[in-house]
Amino acid sequence: MCGCSSGLWNYLMSYVMEEGDSVEGLASRFGVSMDSIEAANGIDGPGNVTAGEVYYIPLDSVPGEPYHLEEEIPPTPTPEPSVVEPLEGSKENHKDHLPYGWILGSIGAGFFLIICCVLVFAFSKFSFCCAHTRGNLEKDCDGKISHKFHILGRSSFCCASDKSTVCSKTRDWRPNNGESSNRHISIHTAVGTDVFEMDKPVIFTYEEILYSTDGFSDSNLLGHGTYGSVYYGILRDQEVAIKRMTATKTKEFMAEMKVLCKVHHTNLVELIGYAASDDELFLIYECAQKGSLRSHLHDPHNKGNTSLSWNVRVQIALDAARGLEYIHEHTKAHYVHRDIKTSNILLDSAFRAKISDFGLAKLVGKTGDVEASATKVVGTFGYLAPEYLSNGLATRKSDVYAFGVVLFELISGKEAITQTDGMALKNSERRSLASVMLAALRNSPNSMSMTSLKECIDPSLMDLYPHDCVHKMAMLAKQCVDEDPILRLDMKQVVITLSQILLSSVEWEATLAGNSQVFSGLVQGR
Incomplete structure (x- = not known):
């Protein structure tokens, strides 16, 4: 906890x-x-x-x-009086004598x-106040902020004040004396009951959100998500990312809150708090300074980024796999993300990956994927598993399929849906990256004979990669996107394979400096 x-x-x-x-x-x-x-x-x-x-x-x-x-303090034991032989002639006095020492003790x-x-x-x-962070961030009538909290080491907020009165000029979205709209009441009721079983995020005011984003200026815009825009902001000297959603997205808003208040992992984006106005909802996350993986893979130079090295790509893949494995296997309630893609994998200042955007996440059965219920098909084309498209059955194996497409993107630098070259734009054909990479793998049986696969590898890598590791990752991606979900790997198996590929890649990088023997000994000694 x-x-x-x-x-x-x-x-x-x-x-x-x-x-x-x-x-x-x-x-x-x-x-x-x-x-x-x-x-x-x-x-x-x-x-x-x-x-x-x-x-x-x-x-x-x-x-x-x-x-x-x-x-539960045990009762004080009643000591037995010590047995002392009375002196002759003093028996009557002894009967009248009281054990004052024991009474005083x-x-x-x-x-x-x-x-x-x-x-x-x-x-x-x-301790109770510290654990149950209510975070009712409110202002006094003179405009001074009365909310206090500590910033923990993992970019989260704790120990919020427990004030219940709200100044009339504060745009608080919670219901007041039953005068608010039904939408406000339904949101607040859900937030106050079963959403925050473990941790309660901080409630921020609309004014704070507006001030921290400089009025939602374009210079603070980080990008557009599935259900809203994301802005950079600073709240109490803490860098944050703020997702701005319309009030009609209450379902997605609550879905993301329910998941992120119960799951915590270094490879999952951390929810800090939330806010709302009359027309909008806001989710506040820890800030990922390097943005999304997508912005670094697809035409990075036009977006002000440098291309990623091979080892960094493998580390990103392993980080994302660990986050996905966590919600599949190790949480008290198991989840499927349903929207795994490169734009939902964020990178911090050290290029370590975190999975974000849990607005589509759903619970799955604990004894097997067959217990997952059929739902409306949501997600992004190019990442959707065949069985999910045909029957709407969201399972952990559908997340594995999407992750396999991400692996193909890391290898090729291409998007999930590629545009093939034609004589004219109208003659060009849109194909899934998975089908292109699978065709190349059929003609590349091993790392010694991978001519077709080489043509699909990201040119920005400039042949600076270990061929055997690239082939292993491509084969791993192939297993993830198998048409039969039963034959796909579990995320725990994906994590093990990527860990081995990363070790081999790091050792390969060390050989470039001529220290292969020393480095190999260090790796074996772990």
């Missing part, structure tokens, strides 16, 4: 619920309370658990030792325990 924890436990152990398991059984098995398990997982009742899901077991110490809540111990309870309660209250 990210951010500050409101629980009193020190450890969280992940546990996959099996058939026959229950909250009561887990509590008995691990020596914890049922209430703590329900609180850690947001369970309404002990019966609301599902086999196959990952649940967290809160532990106060290492597994095996008994668990005690800090607030018990009173002192009780007073000390009361002080400890007060301190524990105060600390728990502070």
Whole structure:
């Protein structure tokens, strides 16, 4: 769990619920309370658990030792009076004598325990406020900003103030005394219930968004996404990217919020907060300084970018694969992205990749892709899997197909839909990049005989690449775009293969400096 924890436990152990398991059984098995398990997982009742899901077991110490809540202070044991032989002639006096020492000691111990309870309660209250960031960023009537937060190391905001009053001149989009429109009420109700099970993003005011983007000036425009424009801004000395959407895109707005408030990974773009006006919705993300992968692959020089080296391309592919693997395999609820493409893969200042734009993401079944429900076909042509086009079944394998197209783009530098040369523009033909690359691979059986594949490799690489690694990546992409989804690889297999290709590519680059033997030893020593 990210951010500050409101629980009193020190450890969280992940546990996959099996058939026959229950909250009561887990509590008995691990020596914890049922209430703590329900609180850690947001369970309404002990019966609301599902086999196959990952649940967290809160532990106060290492597994095996008994668990005690800090607030459950054991009662002070009543000491047994010591047996002392009375002196002769003093038996009557001994019966009347009271153990004043024990009484005074018990009173002192009780007073000390009361002080400890007060301190524990105060600390728990502070942790609760820190974890449940309400972020109601509002202004006082004199225009001063009253919201306070800390900027964490991972470009996120925490510890927002909990003010509930709003100045009349602040353009707050939340409902006030039932006078707002139904659209406002529906948005706020969804935001306040099941969206933020783990973390609550900061709510910014429209004025702040307007000021940070210089009135949405063209100079701050970063690009156009699937459902809105993206602007560069600075909020409280923090570089951010702000997606501007019309109020009609409430469904996509809520879908992206639901996903990004529950999943956190270094290769997924981080949601910082949101805002709204009467007509528009805004999502605020961490800023990716180098923009999208698409802008670096397709005609980069006209966009002010330099072409990417081979090793950087492989690293970008591996980063994106890890982010996609995370939402497919390792989240409590599994997701499909449904819009994987180079424009939705963003690069930070070190050219490390992050997947963005989760407005089309959907939950999938936990026991297999067959449980995914048929939906309206959405996405971008050139990246859509054949079975998704035919029956609208969104599965993890349809994401794998789109990622295979991205790999072909990294190799060729061409777009997902290519324009073939013709005698005239009207005679030119539009073909998918996947079909072009697959045709080249049929005539390039291995890295020693890849004449056809060489013709498709990005000319900006200027033959500065290891031929065997390029062929391996092309074959990996071929497996990802197989027409039969069953034969496609899982993202975890893609991550393993790309890791091997990256190691080989780095070692190849080291040989250019004449240090191959030393570098090979370092790689083997890892």
